[in-house]
Amino acid sequence: MPTTFTMEDLRQKLQERQHKMTPQRQIVLQIFLDHPGEHLSAEDVHGILRDNHSEIGLATVYRSLELLSDLGILQKMEFGDGCSRYEVNAIDPDTHHHHHLICTKCGKVTEFEDDLLENLEQDIENKSGFRIMDHQVKFFGYCKECQDSVED
């Protein structure tokens, strides 16, 4: 059982919505499969494509990122650096629960695997009547490396 999306998943999800499987969309997805654990912006993707000598119009990159997000293949997120960033979702919607640790000094973003929020989600649904489909958690602080230089 694959833990992440494949090109075949893309083809299938595109078909369901009468969208077309194009080389550009495949390439954009491939970039994310080739860069696990990274949080790529549209410019990042565009730059990687340029390096690969398989350039795609920036507007198409933006359109592909939005489409892949709509299809649930990518997850869109903001880390406060002025642009949207994306990463591949896990296929199982219950497994893609990792949190982001954002260092407010150096800006580095790392991940932390966890599923402790399951209980919390249930609790929130019960108390608020809100039907939760997904969540995003960001922790702000100082990464190991920056803690040394912080002692003020």
Added chain:
Amino acid sequence: MPTTFTMEDLRQKLQERQHKMTPQRQIVLQIFLDHPGEHLSAEDVHGILRDNHSEIGLATVYRSLELLSDLGILQKMEFGDGCSRYEVNAIDPDTHHHHHLICTKCGKVTEFEDDLLENLEQDIENKSGFRIMDHQVKFFGYCKECQDSVED
């Protein structure tokens, strides 16, 4: 004991950093005190000021919002609607832990009070060595009102 910031806190924090107490900064803070539980953007604030006939240059609004955030009085956040939004922090850094429930259908953002993440934070610090200062949690799903119309 006040649960939120006052004008006097602003004066004090500004002094500590040799910044000046200006009418504009007071007015911007006052807007937030007058609109508890709302998540105002720079444009929102600017619009409210216009309605109040106490207009302030938009650039100044942006500068005030950034300053107030730096002072820890406001909290900056993104809900994916293309602009930064702000709300007043609680004074006690341990009490300002409410989560945001974002309806992906109508876009409404509501709050949910909770402090269940304390344990989680400790756990993360132990396992990752990351020193956590703050966190933000967003839940995406359907609000009560939208659940009725979702049944697909």
Added chain:
DNA sequence: TTTTCTGCAAACGATTTGCATACAC
């Protein structure tokens, strides 16, 4: 009076859009 602020207008950078062409189905 010295330094920091404000307001305006211009600059910016990320993202979106219109449109003619190219391509997937």
Added chain:
DNA sequence: GTGTATGCAAATCGTTTGCAGAAAA
């Protein structure tokens, strides 16, 4: 063939910045 996607350039929109005048300390 038909409808959707691409690429380009122009437009948009939130936000930042330079600078001269205004105001706080």
